[in-house]
Amino acid sequence: MTFVEVMRKTIAVLLLLVSLPAVAAMSRREEKDRVAALPEAHRQFLIDVEPIMSREERQTYLALETDAQRDVFITEFWRRRDRARGFTNYAARDEYMERLVHVKENFESVFSDRGRIYLLKGPPAAVVDVDCPNFQPIQVWGYPYLEGLGHDVELLFYIPRFRREYRLWMALEGRAAAMAMSDLAVDPTALGRRKIAHCDPQVIGSAMRSMALYGLRTHTMMEPPPVDAEEASAILRSVVIADEKAPRLSAEIAIAFPSGDGAKTDAQLTILVPRAELKTTSTGIASVYTLDVIGEVLRDGKMWEKYRYRFDFPGDIADEKLPIVIDRTLRPAAYTSRVKISDPASGAQTVLVSELTVPVILSRVDGEGPPSSETIALASIREDMQSSRAKLRIVPLSENVISGLQTIDTIVSGSVHAVEFWLDGKKVATRRSPPYKLDLDFGTVPRSRRIRVVALDSHDEPITGDEVVVNTGTDPFRVRIASPRVAPKLSGPVKVEVDVRVPAGKELGGVEFYWNETRVATMFDPPFVQTVTVPRTDGVGYIRAVATLKDPEIDPVEDVVMVNTPASMETLDVHLVELPTTVTISGKPVNGLSESAFKVLDEGQPVKIARFEHVKDLPLAIGMAVDTSGSMEMRMATARDAGAAFFQNVLRKGDKAFLVAFDSQPHLVQQWSPNLKEIHSGLAKMRAEERTALYDAIVYALYNFLGVKGQKALVLVTDGKDTVSKFTFEQTLEYAQRAAVPVYSIGIGIRGLDVKGKLNRITSETGGSSYYIDSADELSQIYADIHNELRSQYVLGFYPSVKPGGKWRELTVKVAEGKVKTIRGYYP
Numbered sequence: 001m002t003f004v005e006v007m008r009k010t011i012a013v014l015l016l017l018v019s020l021p022a023v024a025a026m027s028r029r030e031e032k033d034r035v036a037a038l039p040e041a042h043r044q045f046l047i048d049v050e051p052i053m054s055r056e057e058r059q060t061y062l063a064l065e066t067d068a069q070r071d072v073f074i075t076e077f078w079r080r081r082d083r084a085r086g087f088t089n090y091a092a093r094d095e096y097m098e099r100l101v102h103v104k105e106n107f108e109s110v111f112s113d114r115g116r117i118y119l120l121k122g123p124p125a126a127v128v129d130v131d132c133p134n135f136q137p138i139q140v141w142g143y144p145y146l147e148g149l150g151h152d153v154e155l156l157f158y159i160p161r162f163r164r165e166y167r168l169w170m171a172l173e174g175r176a177a178a179m180a181m182s183d184l185a186v187d188p189t190a191l192g193r194r195k196i197a198h199c200d201p202q203v204i205g206s207a208m209r210s211m212a213l214y215g216l217r218t219h220t221m222m223e224p225p226p227v228d229a230e231e232a233s234a235i236l237r238s239v240v241i242a243d244e245k246a247p248r249l250s251a252e253i254a255i256a257f258p259s260g261d262g263a264k265t266d267a268q269l270t271i272l273v274p275r276a277e278l279k280t281t282s283t284g285i286a287s288v289y290t291l292d293v294i295g296e297v298l299r300d301g302k303m304w305e306k307y308r309y310r311f312d313f314p315g316d317i318a319d320e321k322l323p324i325v326i327d328r329t330l331r332p333a334a335y336t337s338r339v340k341i342s343d344p345a346s347g348a349q350t351v352l353v354s355e356l357t358v359p360v361i362l363s364r365v366d367g368e369g370p371p372s373s374e375t376i377a378l379a380s381i382r383e384d385m386q387s388s389r390a391k392l393r394i395v396p397l398s399e400n401v402i403s404g405l406q407t408i409d410t411i412v413s414g415s416v417h418a419v420e421f422w423l424d425g426k427k428v429a430t431r432r433s434p435p436y437k438l439d440l441d442f443g444t445v446p447r448s449r450r451i452r453v454v455a456l457d458s459h460d461e462p463i464t465g466d467e468v469v470v471n472t473g474t475d476p477f478r479v480r481i482a483s484p485r486v487a488p489k490l491s492g493p494v495k496v497e498v499d500v501r502v503p504a505g506k507e508l509g510g511v512e513f514y515w516n517e518t519r520v521a522t523m524f525d526p527p528f529v530q531t532v533t534v535p536r537t538d539g540v541g542y543i544r545a546v547a548t549l550k551d552p553e554i555d556p557v558e559d560v561v562m563v564n565t566p567a568s569m570e571t572l573d574v575h576l577v578e579l580p581t582t583v584t585i586s587g588k589p590v591n592g593l594s595e596s597a598f599k600v601l602d603e604g605q606p607v608k609i610a611r612f613e614h615v616k617d618l619p620l621a622i623g624m625a626v627d628t629s630g631s632m633e634m635r636m637a638t639a640r641d642a643g644a645a646f647f648q649n650v651l652r653k654g655d656k657a658f659l660v661a662f663d664s665q666p667h668l669v670q671q672w673s674p675n676l677k678e679i680h681s682g683l684a685k686m687r688a689e690e691r692t693a694l695y696d697a698i699v700y701a702l703y704n705f706l707g708v709k710g711q712k713a714l715v716l717v718t719d720g721k722d723t724v725s726k727f728t729f730e731q732t733l734e735y736a737q738r739a740a741v742p743v744y745s746i747g748i749g750i751r752g753l754d755v756k757g758k759l760n761r762i763t764s765e766t767g768g769s770s771y772y773i774d775s776a777d778e779l780s781q782i783y784a785d786i787h788n789e790l791r792s793q794y795v796l797g798f799y800p801s802v803k804p805g806g807k808w809r810e811l812t813v814k815v816a817e818g819k820v821k822t823i824r825g826y827y828p
Contacts, residue, residue, distance in 0.1 A: 026059060034062040042070050048100055049077070051116045054224050056232040068296070068303040069239045076235060080227065099123070113168040114139075114157055116222045121146060124155075132199035139166060140207045149217060154210035170219065171212035238306055238525070240296050240340040240351055247348040249277055251341055252321075255354060259495075260361030266495075267328045267358055268531070271341060272321040279345035280315040287315025289322060290344055297328060297356075298336040310510070310522035325531045327495065332360045390414035392436075392455040392486075394466045402442055402449075402470045409437045410453055410466070418460065422452040424805065430456075447471055447738055448706060454486055462488040471706065477503050478707075479511065479547035479557050487543075487563045491536040498528040498545045498559075503672060507550040514544040540564055554654075555709065575804075576611065579796040580711060580742050580767055581813055581822040582789055589792030590818050600798055601812040611797030615711045619654035620790060621672075622647075623741075625701040626686055627718035628661040633688035635748060635776040639717060640683045642779035646715075647679050650787050658704050659683065662697035663690035664724050672704070694722035695732040698762065702739040712741045713768070713790055717779070719748040721755040729758050733765065737808065738827050742768035744786050748776055767822040802828045 026034070035043060046053075046061065053061075057077065064070050081092035099122065103115040110119070124141035131137055136158045143153040157166040211218060252272045259266045273291060280287040293309040305328070313322050324341070335356040342349040395409040408421060412434070419436040421429045429438050442449055454465035465486025478501040484490065502508050513520045513530045521530045532543060546558040579600065583590040595612040624646075626632075626639060647657060651674070659670040659682040670682030698716065705712050727735075736743060743766045745759040750772055763770045769789070771782045796813065806828040813822045 026062060031058075031062060038070075039067060042067065045070075045074060048110065049096075051110065051119045051222070052081075052096065052224050053077075054227040054229075054232060056229040057227060060233045060236060063236065063241065064239065065241055068298050068301060069235070069241075072239065072303050072306070073235050080231065081225075084225070095122075108165040112165055113222065114166050117141075117155065117168070120225070121221065128200075128203050130200055130203050132201060132204065135204065136161065138204060138207075140203055146221070148220065149214050152210075153214070154207040155218070156204070156207040156211050168218065168222070169208075169211060171208065171215060238294065238308055240294050240338045242340065242351045243349060246342075247346060249341060249343065249348045249350040250274060251350050251352060253339075253352050253354060255337075255356065257359055257361060260359075264329045264331055265358050265361050267330050267335075267337075267356055269324075269326040269328075269337065269339065269354070271324040271326070271339065271352065273324065273341060275317070275320055275322055277346075277348060278322070278343050281345050282315070289313040289315065289317070291322065291324060292342040292344055293324060293326065294340045294342075295326065295328075296338040297330070298338065299333060304330075304335060306525060308524035310524075312519045312522075314518075325493075327529045327531060329527060329529065330356070330358045332358050334358075390416050390455050390457075390463050392416065392419070392453060392464050392466055394451065394453055394468050397468060397470050404443075405439055405441050407437060407439050408451055408453065409435075412436050412455065415457070416455045416463075417458045418456040420454045420456065420462075422450075422454065424450050442470070447735070452486065454488075462486070464488075471703065477501065477506070477547070477549065477554065477557055479545050479559050481543060481545050481559045481561045484543075484563075485561060487561060490563050491534050493531050494534050494543075496530050496532050496543055496545075498530075498547075500526070500528060500547050502549070506554070509548040509550045512546040512548075514546070516541050516544075534563060575799075576797045577800055577811075577826050578611070578709075578740065579798075579811065579813060579822045580615075580713075580740075581794045581796055581820060582767070582792065583794070583815055583818040583820055585818045589789055591792055593794065593815070597815050598794070598796055599814045600796055601814070602798070602800065603809050604812070607798045607801075609796055610799055611795065613795045615791060615793040615795060618711045618795065619652075619656070620650065621705065621708045621712045622650065622655070622657045622715065622790075623660065623701050623704055623713070624657065624715045625660040625662060625666070625697050625717070626683075627663075627692060627694070627697075627720070628686050628688050629663045629692040629720065630689050631692070632719055632748075635719065636686060636688045638776035639748075639779065640686060642776065642783060643683045643717075644680050645780060646783035646787070647676060649784070650790070651676055651679070659686075660697060660701045660704075661686045662693050662700075663688075665693050666697040666700040668700075668704070672708075691723045692718070692720050693725045694718055694720075695725035695727045695729060697725075698732050698743070699727050699735050702736060702741055702743075705739060705741045711790065711793060711795055713786070714741050714743045715783075715786060716743060716745040716759075717748070718745070719750065721750075721752060733762060736762050736766050737823075737825065740766065740823050740826060742766050742823075744768045745770045746779065746782055747772045748779075749774055765824045767824075769821075796822075800826070800828055804828050 035046060038046070046058070061070065061073055064073060078090050078093040081096075082088055082090060085092050096119065099119050100110070102123070103110055103118050107115040107118065109115055121143065124143055126142035128140045128142075129137070130140060139157045141155045141157070143155070145151050146153045156169040158169050159166055251274075254270045256268045256270070257265050258268055275289065278289050278291075280289055289312070291311045291313075293307075293311065295307045295309075297304045297306070307326075307328070309326065311322075311324050326339070335358060337352075337354045337356050339352045339354075340349060341352070391411075391413045393411045395411060397406065397408075410419065412419065418430055418432045420427055421431070421438045421440070423440060428440070431438065436453075440451070448469060448471045450467065450469050452465060452467040454462045457463050464484075465488075467485045480499045481496060482499045483497045484494065496513060498511055498513070500508060500511060508524070510522050510524045511528045512522045513532060515532050515534065520532050523530065528545075534541065541563045543561045543563060544558060546556050548556045581598070583593060591614070595609060598609065598612070600607050600609055624643060626643065628636070632639065651657060654674070656672050656674045657670075657679050658668065658672045659679065661667050661669050669685050670678055673679060698714075701714055701716070705714070722729075725732075743763050745763050745768070747756065747759060747770070750756060756770070756772065760770045769786075771785075773779070773782065800809075802809070808825050808827055810825045811823060813820045
């Protein structure tokens with residue numbers, strides 16, 4: 001079983017274990033009692049939003065235990081509605097509250113028919129009051145459009161006999177229809193007392209026909225908008241709620257404040273749980289103890305932060321008490337900590353409530369009394385500069401494409417006698433006096449480079465360091481162990497800090513911390529800080545962080561830091577070479593081939609295929625780069641529409657895409673996204689102007705694929721030759737060869753043989769295709785051909801037997817029958 005397969009199985013188990021708790025159904029009496037027990041402000045919220053609150057949301061809200069939890073629910077309640085409407089910054093809340101004020105001032109109640117419809121659908125475009133001798137008082141609302149009903153909607157409200165509140169009239173059938181009509185008939189006892197103000201039978205007739213057209217669908221207008229039940233109850237797994245029926249766990253808690261940086265202090269909670277009270281979970285020959293941790297930190301009764309962790313211990317552990325260590329970085333103040341510890345195997349749990357008085361922890365702070373914020377900041381800097389403990393950090397480099405001469409600068413403090421600079425696993429320079437900086441030439445073609453800077457002591461032994469990788473692409477899902485990065489000598493408790501970048505529209509499933517292959521903890525909420533105990537041995541080990549999303553279609557990502565490695569240990573970068581391959585017979589793609597049908601030759605020598613997948617079953621990652629130079633102005637509308645249709649037909653669940661527009665320089669108009677609406681929005685933003693930076697656009701677009709696995713393709717649309725690029729054709733070709741992403745170029749109205757020749761070279765070297773058309777109207781057919789080819793490809797992969805950094809190597813893929821199209825080679 002491969003590592004990825006193991007991880008997928010692990011994730012599936014974790015998702016099962018942390019599945020959302022069901023909201024226990026409450027009786028009407030129980031609901032009433034819980035509502036009565038709410039504080040006035042939280043009870044009023046329930047009343048105000050009743051027309052738009054789903055049953056699941058109401059049950060979840062009433063299941064919460066504290067005001068702080070209810071405040072979190074209210075925040076998420078409005079955020080859900082912002083997301084559903086495409087709003088931000090609580091615009092949905094502000095809109096609703098504005099409507100609520102109007103309803104309270106002008107209608108009978110929030111729960112009346114007019115009140116509900118106004119709150120749910122907004123103000124009508126027109127309101128007509130009708131008062132005719134033969135009818136009860138009537139009011140007609142007109143809407144230009146209502147979702148689910150259509151255009152030019154008229155709603156008829158009337159005051160039933162012996163009532164004072166308007167009701168929505170329903171056009172029914174059979175005997176119910178007669179009753180509905182009689183409801184509209186005037187109350188004879190009131191006729192003599194009424195003063196007829198305005199009578200227009202045509203308005204009534206038009207509204208009745210409109211209501212008859214919509215039938216019972218009008219009743220659904222007063223139902224709350226649908227809400228995903230799982231999303232509505234998600235808060236229940238992230239806040240501390242005790243189950244009074246669960247078996248009790250006993251636990252001991254100790255609180256310490258081991259370190260601080262002046263502005264914040266590390267509040268460390270150590271919880272010991274008796275092993276005898278826990279049950280193991282067994283799979284095959286392995287067994288583990290698992291403890292789920294949900295925590296809240298309150299300040300002045302408000303939710304300051306909340307977190308969720310998971311701790312695993314081997315089933316054969318000998319310790320009588322299992323330790324859970326929780327680090328929270330807090331500003332000096334008074335807090336309340338609430339921690340719930342649960343054993344999923346037995347259902348046992350406990351809730352620990354502790355008061356935290358977080359102190360200021362400073363070194364060398366002069367004077368007495370509480371320090372000011374300026375004093376804290378100054379003391380923190382002074383402590384770093386005067387501490388004998390060595391620290392080294394690389395000044396962050398740009399996340400954009402980097403090439404040419406770059407200055408690697410560092411921030412160094414403590415006792416450091418020299419600094420080594422390494423590039424891609426090779427030492428390039430040593431600086432023995434400040435400033436510790438170095439100019440590195442990254443070459444003319446941007447590619448992924450690893451920079452490591454190591455601080456040495458007086459015996460030239462490594463003591464600490466930092467490491468960064470540049471030109472890593474724009475794939476938004478990343479995980480990085482921020483500290484420690486270089487750890488030649490490390491043992492005992494080590495504070496590990498992890499940074500995670502999550503794609504827009506996605507949710508983080510969790511971050512797992514490992515010492516070697518032993519999982520230490522799983523965290524679900526930031527900050528991702530965990531104390532990992534490194535055994536006091538001389539052996540080499542590693543700290544690993546693995547991040548997963550709540551999307552089984554997206555593979556986990558990980559980062560590894562080696563610990564206690566010899567200074568002479570060589571860094572190897574063994575990578576999988578992927579070959580997107582198309583097989584055609586008579587110009588048509590061939591599906592259904594097995595791995596045995598392919599033979600891969602590296603410089604003429606056969607290699608073992610380590611990966612084989614049919615793209616029909618794989619998610620696609622597609623980039624589109626569209627020429628938006630001035631010469632495209634007359635073609636832009638057609639190009640946008642054709643691009644929208646292409647993505648409409650191509651993108652499926654699990655696929656993602658990005659958009660680049662280029663004129664005098666390339667612009668990322670839409671980052672990686674699986675959302676078709678966002679892709680279409682990016683296309684709509686494209687405007688034609690200025691000149692053509694074709695080669696820069698190819699490099700920049702291909703850069704976005706770095707770190708992206710699986711099936712990839714770049715679609716390039718242009719109408720002319722390059723005029724202003726910084727990169728030359730040769731540099732662009734080399735970058736395309738290194739990227740190994742099939743490029744499909746579409747030339748519109750291109751006549752020059754030189755331009756066609758260069759585009760043909762790029763597409764043939766990368767396993768793509770070139771198309772030349774005279775009009776943008778022909779784009780749709782080209783896109784259909786590309787779509788068919790992408791869904792018919794195979795991905796072959798092998799591990800090269802040569803060290804990284806070598807020269808270009810030719811590749812050949814053979815099949816028994818058919819024509820093969822794939823990348824021509826690779827750079828190790």
